[in-house]
Amino acid sequence: MTKAGRGRLLKLVVTIGILAILISRLDPAQVWNLLRGVEPVPVAMAVGLLAASHMAVALIWRRLLGVVGVELSVERTVSLYYAGLFLNNFFFGSVGGDSYRIYAAWKGTGGSGRPVLAATLLERLIGVTALLLLGTVAVVVKFSALPGGFRWLLLALSGGGTIAAFTVILVPAPLGRFALHLARNRSQTTRERITGTVASMQQAGRPAAVLTMLLVAVAAQGVRIWTHWWCARALGIEVAAADLFLVIPIIAVASGLPISIGGLGVREAAGVLLLAPLGVAEPSAFAMELLAWLVGVVTSLVGGLIFLFGREVAPGEAESIESTV
Secondary structure (H helix, E strand, O other): OOHHHHHHHHHHHHHHHHHHHHHHHOOHHHHHHHHHOOOHHHHHHHHHHHHHHHHHHHHHHHHHHHHOOOOOOHHHHHHHHHHHHHHHHHOOOOOOHHHHHHHHHHOOOOOOOHHHHHHHHHHHHHHHHHHHHHHHHHHHHOHHHOOHHHHHHHHHHHHHHHHHHHHHHHOOHHHHHHHHHHOOOOOHHHHHHHHHHHHHHHHHOOHHHHHHHHHHHHHHHHHHHHHHHHHHHHOOOOOOHHHHHHHHHHHHHHHOOOOOHHHOOHHHHHHHHHHHHHOOOHHHHHHHHHHHHHHHHHHHHHHHHHHHHOOOOOOOOHHHHHHHO
């Protein structure tokens, strides 16, 4: 079996394993009853808000691409971003959504793909920083009202994550040195790619520009957190929006780890663990996060049409994305 095949199999095993453990702990009938009674209007609100959030993040990506000298129209940027969302949700092979949009944005530039890679990494880091910053503020505001151990856990994860992500944005050189250390036995070409990518990150990560985009990202990620509240409302689950700002940033970051198919399983497990101290029953937390995943899938479907009919990447090119970037 190839390395890519082993990666696909591992993600599938992790996804099925986590879901199996969760289902064995929960009452499937309760989860089904919640999902069967879902209200369509709140779901439509969640889809609309998530689409607006994605649009804002796509424009942040476009701005970062412009800083490193890659000019894309708004229409093309949004199209590539949505195609990437679709692949992140449905494709669990070696070529994920981010790899696709990096490669597709780079094609036709006539230059190196490193600036596009750098802009995409920064867009991701700015999004993570914005999410965790919102979580940190929520924890500070509600600190005295939270259970002792739980409040310190949230503060450590959100606050520590915010500091770490923002530090990498402003000072990417240590990350580059670490990546070069890991690649010490790789080819000189690979090491030059790492060095070039870090240089582009330094170019795009100027403090004034980053702070402006971080403000936009905070608004976009705040809207994304509200989609979970609308999912809860659709299921008839009583949970305060302020409580969701405490835990959804951590859940979102955890589900973004490339260890399962589209974050499925990881998202639900994190939701069950982190929402329980806030008084949300395990079946309700599972159903809410599963519905949030479905909302994300529905929102990304337009990206599937773009990917299938946009002809950005020919079938034979797909497996070469990582090596050419």
